[in-house]
């Protein structure tokens with residue numbers, strides 16, 4: 001993989017075509033290909049450089065951030081805004097009934113499954129099911 005140097009660091013002469021260049025001239029250089037003199041292929045003439053087997057590696061700019069990595073950085077925001085409470089005695093009573101059912105269900109689940117962690121999903125599902133059953137009986 002070679003490159004185009006806008007500013008040569010050393011003056012030189014191409015052993016193939018005889019072109020010469022000075023410091024700061026534009027040259028083509030490939031460190032992986034040797035010229036007839038045993039040095040790295042270097043020439044101020046691009047076609048001569050390529051004739052000698054030199055290649056120019058295209059410069060590929062790295063994209064600052066791909067769409068995928070940008071997507072990954074954005075976390076899902078599931079903020080739930082609770083609406084302003086509206087006075088409704090009937091709903092208050094129903095809510096209280098549900099709350100009482102959950103409290104009873106929690107006690108029942110703890111009694112039935114003493115080794116189950118209260119913070120586990122399974123405990124939550126059992127408590128929810130028991131609460132439904134208590135409400136269904138009331």
Ligand SMILES: [Zn+2]
Pocket residue numbers: 014015016017018019042043044045048049
């Ligand atoms: Zn040359």
